[in-house]
Amino acid sequence: MSGLTLRNIVLAFVGFFLGGAIIFTAHSMAGAPAQRTHMKTTDQGTPRYSAAGYDITRLSAERVNQLAEKLTPEQRRIMLDKGTERPFCGNLLDNKKQGTYCCALCDLPLFTSGHKFDSGTGWPSFFTPYDKDHVATEIDRSYGMVRTEILCARCDSHLGHVFDDGPRPSGLRFCVNSESLVFYEDGEELPPGAKPVQTATAYFAGGCFWGIEYHFEQFPGVLDAVSGYQGGRVENPTYRQVSYEKTGHAEVVMVTFDPARVSYRTLLRAFFAMHDPTQLNRQGPDIGEQYRSAIFAADEKQLEEARDYIRTLTEAGTFGRPIVTQITLATDHKFYEAEEYHQDYVARTGRACHAMRPLSELPE
Ligand SMILES: [Zn+2]
Secondary structure, X not given: OOHHHHHHOOEEEEEEEOOXXXXXXXXXXXXXXXXXOOOOOOOOOOOOEOOOOOEOXXXXXXXXXXXXXXXXXXXXXXXXXXXXXXOOOOOOOOOOOOEEEEEOOOOOEEEEHHHEEOOOOOOOEEOOOOOHHHEEXXXXXXXXXXXXXXXXXXXXXXXXXXXXXXXXXXXXXXXXXXHHEEEEEOOOOOOHHHOOOOOEEEEXXXXXXXXHHHHHHHOOOEEEEEXXXXXXXXXXXXXXXXXXXXXXXXXXXXXXXXXXXXXXXXHHHXXXXXXXXXXXXXXXXXXXXXXXXXXXXOOHHHHHHHHHHHHHHHHHOOOOOOOOOEEEEHHHOOOEXXXXXXXXXXXXXXXXXXXXXXXHHOOO
């Protein structure tokens, strides 16, 4: 019985152990390709990352106050009290240099010289932001007008407004106060707040990659999770090959994370909360080598940490039965990204997949 056959029939399997339950659901392969989602809608304080790889976690009011100490009174009036500078007066209006325009409060890159144009309005104008996740918008009904205010997505500082009379290709005009921006010319050293996150990578196989990918996408400190194939002998495998042929590949999720916000050990803990590592070459109704439990360590340090965490789980008796998770080095096994229709599958279809146990049920 192949895993694919089972997957074409939507069925649910409930595996009980130790009083807890993990629910596995097999799914049909259907699903229209869709845009990858990067932006997460999360609360203040929860780590958020932009598509460009920046930490855009909302700063606390305390941190904003701290950073605001360096602002001039005019910057405070504009950025914190939503003021507007007089037209044709800003120091960046006529700036033609190549470089990046960052938030004057938190240094997040907001616009680039490549998107700047002369709107004739008297304020620096851009047709698109540096990254759409970096600029937030809000409806502004002040002065008897309905306008769209733009704010720094990380520190919530007022930047200006956006109008729909801009040039192509966006048709938008981001009208920004010079006082809200700090310009860094290309080649100039950027402050830490203007740099993207130094990320690390981890690879996990725990049955159908749809559910594993979904849970890692949601996990605090994770920038991105991508479904793929790893550990086999065939180059550039297709889903069909992995499902029907003996490729040796496992369904794997590549996790890009921020080590400053989440440790590899915490990701290991999450991984074991997402699947049952005592099932050999299967995960619930999904049967086959491609559904094996495996960790592909990015380096020797991860390898040791993975072994150590499995020892901890074994000593704690968390799963009651022997853990069969394979551990190998990712450097010996190239990761191949899966077809587009497998990415963000659970998020797009709304289908429940692996249910995740509370982390508190697993040792730290
Ligand atoms: Zn900011």
